[in-house]
Amino acid sequence: xxxxxxxxxxxxxxxxxxxxxxxxxxxxxxxxxxxxxxxxxxxxxxxxxxxxxxxxxxxxxxxxxxxxxxxxxxxxxxxxxxxxxxxxxxxxxxxxxxxxxxxxxxxxxxxxxxxxxxxxxxxxxxxxxxxxxxxxxxxxxxxxxxxxxxxxxxxxxxxxxxxxxxxxxxxxxxxxxxxxxxxxxxxxxxxxxxxxxxxxxxxxxxxxxxxxxxxxxxxxxxxxxxxxxxxxxxxxxxxxxxxxxxxxxxxxxxxxxxxxxxxxxxxxxxxxxxxxxxxxxxxxxxxxxxxxxxxxxxxxxxxxxxxxxxxxxxxxxxxxxxxxxxxxxxxxxxxxxxxxxxxxxxxxxxxxxxxxxxxxxxxxxxxxxxxxxxxxxxxxxxxxxxxxxxxxxxxxxxxxxxxxxxxxxx
Amino acid sequence: xxxxxxxxxxxxxxxxxxxxxxxxxxxxxxxxxxxxxxxxxxxxxxxxxxxxxxxxxxxxxxxxxxxxxxxxxxxxxxxxxxxxxxxxxx
Numbered sequence: 001x002x003x004x005x006x007x008x009x010x011x012x013x014x015x016x017x018x019x020x021x022x023x024x025x026x027x028x029x030x031x032x033x034x035x036x037x038x039x040x041x042x043x044x045x046x047x048x049x050x051x052x053x054x055x056x057x058x059x060x061x062x063x064x065x066x067x068x069x070x071x072x073x074x075x076x077x078x079x080x081x082x083x084x085x086x087x088x089x090x091x092x093x094x095x096x097x098x099x100x101x102x103x104x105x106x107x108x109x110x111x112x113x114x115x116x117x118x119x120x121x122x123x124x125x126x127x128x129x130x131x132x133x134x135x136x137x138x139x140x141x142x143x144x145x146x147x148x149x150x151x152x153x154x155x156x157x158x159x160x161x162x163x164x165x166x167x168x169x170x171x172x173x174x175x176x177x178x179x180x181x182x183x184x185x186x187x188x189x190x191x192x193x194x195x196x197x198x199x200x201x202x203x204x205x206x207x208x209x210x211x212x213x214x215x216x217x218x219x220x221x222x223x224x225x226x227x228x229x230x231x232x233x234x235x236x237x238x239x240x241x242x243x244x245x246x247x248x249x250x251x252x253x254x255x256x257x258x259x260x261x262x263x264x265x266x267x268x269x270x271x272x273x274x275x276x277x278x279x280x281x282x283x284x285x286x287x288x289x290x291x292x293x294x295x296x297x298x299x300x301x302x303x304x305x306x307x308x309x310x311x312x313x314x315x316x317x318x319x320x321x322x323x324x325x326x327x328x329x330x331x332x333x334x335x336x337x338x339x340x341x342x343x344x345x346x347x348x349x350x351x352x353x354x355x356x357x358x359x360x361x362x363x364x365x366x367x368x369x370x371x372x373x374x375x376x377x378x379x380x381x382x383x384x385x386x387x388x389x390x391x392x393x394x395x396x397x398x399x400x401x402x403x404x405x406x407x408x409x410x
Numbered sequence: 411x412x413x414x415x416x417x418x419x420x421x422x423x424x425x426x427x428x429x430x431x432x433x434x435x436x437x438x439x440x441x442x443x444x445x446x447x448x449x450x451x452x453x454x455x456x457x458x459x460x461x462x463x464x465x466x467x468x469x470x471x472x473x474x475x476x477x478x479x480x481x482x483x484x485x486x487x488x489x490x491x492x493x494x495x496x497x498x499x500x
Contacts, residue, residue, distance in 0.1 A: 010465065022495030024420045025455060027465040029497075186469065189494050193419050202497050285464045288476050302474065304496040307464060 002039070003063050006030040006206050009308070017063070019123055019203040029304065030206045032063045034250075041255040048221065055111055055214040061250060062214075063207045068118035072146040074110035075214055077102040079222040079370070085338040085351075089358040094368040096228070098219055099341050105142045105166070106376035107135035107297075107344075108240065112211035113200055117143045119207040120198035127151065127197045131188035133181050133236065133297045134163035135375055140200055141172035152197065154184050160296060162379045180291055182302045212240045216247025219370050220257055227252075228262045228370040230363065234350045235266040235275050235320060236298040238305030240374070245312050262370075264313050265362075266320035267353035269293035269345075273322035275306040279313055280320075286310070294325045294383055295345040297375060319362070323352035329383055331355065335373070342377030350374075413441050413485055416492040424451035438468060439481035441491055456493065465496045 006015040010028025021030055044060060051057030052067075055075035059067040077100045086095040103110040113136065120128050129152040130140045137153040144151035153167060157176030168174045177184045185202075192202040200208045220227060227248060235241050245264060251257040268276040271293025274286040286306035291299035303309070313320050323331070331351030336342050343351070354371055357363055377384070393399040415431045425431065431449070435441035446453040456466050461481075468475045469492040475483045485491065 010463075021497060022418075022420050022465070024423060026458075027420065027455070027463055027495045029465060029495075182474070183472075185497060186467075186472070186474075186492075186494060189418075189497055190492070205497060288474060290477070302467070302476075302496065304465065 002034045002036055002060060003065065004033045004035055007033040019125075019198065021203050021205045032206050032210055034061070036061075036250065036254050039254050044254070044256060045225070048217075055114060055211065058214050058217045061217065061247075062115055063119065063210050064122070068122065070114050070118055072104045072110070072114065072143055074103040074114050076218060079219065080339065080341075082339050082371075085335065088334065088338055089355055091358050091363055091369075092365045093363050094366065096223075096368070096370045097335070097339055097341060098215065098370055098372050100215065100372065100374050101341070101343060101347075101376035105135070105138040106379065107139065108212070108215060108372075108374040109135040109139040110143070111214050112136075112208045113139040113143045115211035116198070116200035116204045116208035117147050117149065119204055120149070120200070121147060123198065125149070125196070125198035127195075129153065129188065129191075129195070129197045129199045130201050131155075131181070131185040131199070132201075133299055134159050134167075134379065135297050136201065137167040137172075137174070138163065138379075141167045141170035141174075144172065145170040154188055156180055156184055156296075160380050160382065162381060166379065181300050182288070185300075185302075209239045209243055212243035213247035213250070215240070215372065216244045217251065219244075220248065220251060223368070223370075225257065226368075227257055227259050229367040230263040230265065230318075230369045231372065232265045232267060232350055232354050232357070232369065233372045234298055234346045234374055235268050235303070235306075235309055236300045236346075237303045238266075238275055238307075238309030240372075241266055242305055242308045242312055244372070245316075261316050264316045264318040265353065265357055266309055266313055266318070267350045268320065268322040269295040269298055269328060269349050270322040270324050271295070272299045272301055274301060275303055275309050276320040276322040278306060278320075279310050284310065293328075293345075294380070295328055295349050296380075297344060297346045298349060319357075321353045321356050323349055323356065327352040327355070329387065332377065332383060333387055336377070341373060343373045344375035344377050344380040345383050346375050347373040347377070348383065411436050411485070411487045413488075414490045415441060415445055416490060418494055420495060421452060421455060421493065424455060425449050436485055437481065438470065438475050438483045438485065438491065441485060442468075442481070467494045467496050468492070469494070 054073035272291035328348035331348035
């Protein structure tokens with residue numbers, strides 16, 4: 001069997017496959033360890049291609065024995081060529097957008113939550129919970145409803161209204177905490193000690209995080225079992241960024257892919273950029289910040305996987321950049337105008353950083369670049385206010401013609 | 411000066427199962443040293459080369475000490491010091 005145990009990323013100590021997340025020796029984060037030595041690449045590829053139309057086609061690489069039931073299977077989201085975006089940025093490159101807003105609750109969080117909820121059921125929990133900046137709350141509430149579990153979701157009380165509404169509707173216990181995400185996270189870490197609940201991103205975090213690997217698998221499969229040369233990916237906690245790297249690495253290790261890891265470019269908002277700052281300063285720890293940005297889904301001031309994200313950017317000769325709130329709004333508009341994809345503020349951050357990379361000539365001619373769009377624009381509508389005007393007219397031809405005079409053609 | 415130190419489940423093997431310790435000290439560093447005096451097993455789990463390990467978070471009455479003066483953060487009488495593992499999320 002491929003899944004072996006939980007292993008500390010810092011000191012290598014191993015633990016049984018229960019609801020643990022931190023090493024008792026050094027507090028390092030635990031990660032699921034596998035033995036893939038028995039997997040034949042050709043046979044594995046055939047099995048994946050014959051699998052379900054979502055993340056469970058990759059069940060051999062997820063922390064389960066066999067394929068769990070999942071009524072709300074996420075994944076296999078579109079990977080789209082973005083030639084017009086490349087052109088606008090002056091890039092002579094093969095640019096792709098992985099639109100992960102096309103998931104059941106419109107963000108990549110469906111991937112991690114599908115895995116965590118399946119694991120919660122396997123471990124016998126009847127209640128799931130999370131600390132969230134919004135998208136995770138949406139996903140936990142929905143997947144709990146689909147699985148028939150009760151749920152508690154904890155969010156900063158000042159979250160975007162769209163995200164609160166899109167969470168409460170699933171019948172969850174929605175708890176707004178007067179504080180920022182890091183306060184919510186601390187509270188949930190304390191609650192996880194006293195409540196018999198599966199906090200998907202606390203005590204089930206080692207399993208939950210594995211779901212992000214499916215973004216790497218899908219990217220490679222959709223590119224015809226090939227690696228991109230470069231990925232641009234948003235960073236909040238740093239978990240997605242590092243797990244995409246791990247996904248590619250696993251497939252390289254077993255021979256499903258050839259070549260080497262892509263260059264990893266991370267994207268943060270300037271108003272919450274502890275990982276970008278650590279990268280720029282050459283630190284191997286992240287100094288926590290108090291977030292102040294419109295990109296609330298990335299507003300984690302104390303990113304626990306930050307050190308690993310910094311390490312991955314350095315190892316692949318990439319970078320971690322940050323952009324201002326105005327650049328975030330511009331990024332949202334640019335993506336929408338050139339691809340027809342409307343993303344939330346986190347996607348604006350990612351496109352803003354892509355534009356920065358293009359401007360400083362970091363992206364080479366002919367490079368295959370994959371940009372991860374992780375969330376939906378309808379969840380952060382405020383960011384688009386005042387960016388365009390609607391013309392109001394009377395319902396008659398004259399009124400329209402006076403505003404839009406027809407060009408005279410010869 | 412008496413301070414309550416909250417011990418997370420992951421460390422309770424080193425405190426004989428105790429979830430709270432009462433110690434004296436006027437800074438976070440002094441409080442932790444007092445904890446290590448009676449529970450030596452905690453020292454190497456939490457610290458490395460005299461500093462906190464990178465996945466250890468310490469809070470004084472709910473406030474992360476990295477926003478204050480780190481181990482030199484002053485502690486008022488009756489305050490609560492909480493040790494927690496760093497966890498990511500989003």
